[in-house]
Amino acid sequence: MAKTILRVRQGGIAYYLNESSTGAKNSGRRFILSRTSNFGKTKDGWIKVNSTEHQVLVDANSELDQFNACTSLFASKEQRPHVDRHHIRGMAGKWEGEAFPARVTHRRDATQNANNENVSRQVER
Template sequence: MAKTILRVRQGAIAYYLNESSTGAKNSGRRFILSRTSDHGKTKDGWAKVNTTEHQVLVDTVGDADRFAACASLYASKPHRQHVDRHHIRGMAGKWEGVAFPVRVTHGRDTTQNANAENVSRHETR
């Protein structure tokens, strides 16, 4: 789980410095600098930050100086696009409800359709 270390905002643009989880095989800490625009509605992307750059951002005093440091660091690094992991599961297949639990959908009609479809699949086997 990511832990936000600092957040700095100026106008409609905001920068977030997060410490990301590393997993079992890596013991070092990883830092990510994310940028949002349009008051947080648009996620512009993220860039990897090493520990030295992380320490420089944390040690910077004052919001204006910190924002300028984040902006210059973000511009100097290659950044990646934000990927919405909420929709990563893909289209429903014949495995739905067998290999993975049935999807929880929102709305009364879609939930009833998913339950009816799941029941009809099990009856045909």
């Protein structure tokens, strides 16, 4: 689980420095600097930050210095886009429930679909 180490804001732009969790194969800590704009409504992307850059961001004296350091660091590296994993499967098609398990929708049909599925399983047995 990611842990937020630093959060600085100025106007509608905010930077978040997170320590991400590492797997069993990796040793050491990993840091990610994310940027949002439009008061958090738009996620602009993220970059990897090494431990030296992390220390520079954390050791800055004032919030303005931290914001300027985040801005320059974010501009100096190639940004990776934010990917919303919630919508990664795309639109439902005719194959739904055959090639992949049927989706649970988040509307009022969700309980109806779940109940129909449970009833059909009980009938089959």
